Amino acid sequence: MIDLKALRENPDRFIDGARKKGVAVDIARLLALDAERRELGARQEALRAEQNRLSKEIGPKLGQLTGKLKSASGDDKAAIEAEVAEIKAAPARLKEDIQALEQRIASLEPEFNEILLRVPLPPDADVPVGTSSDDNVEIRRWAPNGWDFGKSFEANRGFKPRTHIELCEMHGLVDFPRGVKIAGSRSYILTGDGMRLHQAVLRFALDFMTNENGFRPLSVPVLVREEAMTGTGFFPAGRDQAYQINEADRGGGYDMFLTGTGEVGLMGLHQDEILDEATLPLRYVTVSTCFRREAGAAGKDTAGLYRIHQFDKVEQVVIDVADESKSRAHHRDMIGFVETLLQRLELPYRLLQCCTGDLGVKNADMVDIECWMPGRGEPDANGVPSGAFGETHSASRLYDYQCRRLNMRYRPGGETGKGPTTFCYSLNNTVAASPRILIPILEMHQNADGSVTIPEPLRPYMNGQARIG
Template identity: 45%
Template structure:
């Protein structure tokens, strides 16, 4: 959420920032409501001041004078109550509009209406050339019997899957390798809830706006999260941290859920776009320092790149344009892995928010000067499965349909260096 003082001071920049991101916001109404809030608040405070002074005066009065003064104060009390009701209505409407105003993108973000305006920054790794007709991950996995789509559909409907045998072991290997990689770089591991209240989703700026993609549990007023970014970032909501403790680096491991509403017929074959998946997420809670936020943004992006490099997966880094940024994102880099059957596929998103999320969740720190500031927040995927398994299976396939295991994953696979027809069951 943007500070109302900032909005008023930088109205044209905020308006342009919203337009660049494709958001429609009524800033004129917001300013009018803020003016009205100030008028109501001033009158309310003055009446309370008068009420306090009148109490002392009434104590000195007698007879009719006292009764008349009491009646006047009763009228003042009624007016204060009315002002309180009016103020709540104004503030509710103001905050509703304010919560829908996006964070302006950083000046260096490319302008564009949607993902067609994203800019490729670099390609890392060598795209494999096969001396045979490569298979896609669905055919590879089904031939090895390490993924079962039909039975998953029988149990849970479309866009579901069951990993089995060496497929299950491979997913666990990837997740554990990524977790170890970021833990070695100072991140504190967390196993977090996948069901959360409305407030963490609002605080991280997924709500309002992301309800259609979110599974709801109405009986318990809970939601299934689409990323552990939500509970991890909100972990310190409504707290005041100490500057000496920042930055705090967390990595959350959780199962994630997305409805993928509107995705019918689009990337729905196989493991690319599914309703349930697992992810290790990097989150940094930082002090209010733009230069340090930029440095840590590079840091978490590099961590993800190192993970893909270690697994020998070609990828490219994309600078996400204004029209493809989320509401709170100042800048975002997508990392897209090479998947021979479909081309580039997004596997990571590295975002920085400055204080946008922290203002919504009241996440603050006390500086060394004693003043309280809102924190900066950043996040990036460390790894998300099973999507990245597409890249592993397809890039490391052999002509006989077996899969070479990247060397860094071999220790996590019980020493297996390949997945073949003879060891695909995963049993020892």
């Protein structure tokens, strides 16, 4: 959620930001509703003040009169009753007016909130303007010794690559047909070394973040309430991407949602808290199963392990004070962790600065990391794929957009600080999402005979095994 005060002071910044992101949102309407809301609110508040003042006067008077009423009779009684009625009349009128205003304000609320939640965080000034992922800008790329991006896989390695699908089939790493039988399209079952490799990557990534980078490992709920989805900024915009568990209609009270990332649980952790500044920055990592409907992606990446409804992901988040330079520094760090991890796995990758059109509502800045996947891309005349980059990581900077929604604050100046409570800044980044990352691992480390060399760092997690096949 954006800062309403900032919007009032500088609407153009948000109008411009929404335009750059390609988000259609009627900010003029929002401002009009806001003005009306405040105007009505001010009038209501004045009436309430009057009502409160009268109540304080009336109490004792009423007490006296009801006392008299007990001993009174005849004309006296009637006179007192009339006086009581008169005293009650003024506040009663106020009450009617207040309630009328209350109703008018309430009638504005749904539209107001609907628009407010959809106003995107403006992109940072240094984010390239663009309309889609085609306009993303490459920052840099890296490849291990012996790999030249300028040459084909065959030219690099001396043999034609097999796709991960072929490799999985060859070594019995995944059972796609039975996955589909059980759970429908985009489902799979990791089998044997496939499952072992999957677990090895996840555990390696978690240990790397925990042991080497000082992140605190946490488990998170993946089945959450709607508030957690809205608070973390995934709703309402991404509502159609989340699986909804229908509990309300079967007497469960309320519906639940399956999370598409561990970010929801990690960020929801400190919802509604005022954090001690001394504890910041918070660095959390989790591994969780992620669920995505992939609505709107019908027919896209239907084969293999690339685009699937359920996967596991090691996710990192950082929560810190409201400071842009720190936010940028954390971003660099978090990207650096991933680069180190990919380099240890000897996977070629590139960093992409996402353009404004590719940021989504909640990010001010986002860098995607794509690994080289030899099995992707258009096949040539001989049916050998060209290879292509495929997104494996996404590092976001959100400023206070998310923490504002989550109501996560700190008080500058520490425990004894007198500063105003301030919304924290948050960031998140993938560490490793599997099985998608198995694609470059299998395809890049395949040998001429189809066997796959297991990258060194994963071997301890596979009982020392050095190759598959």
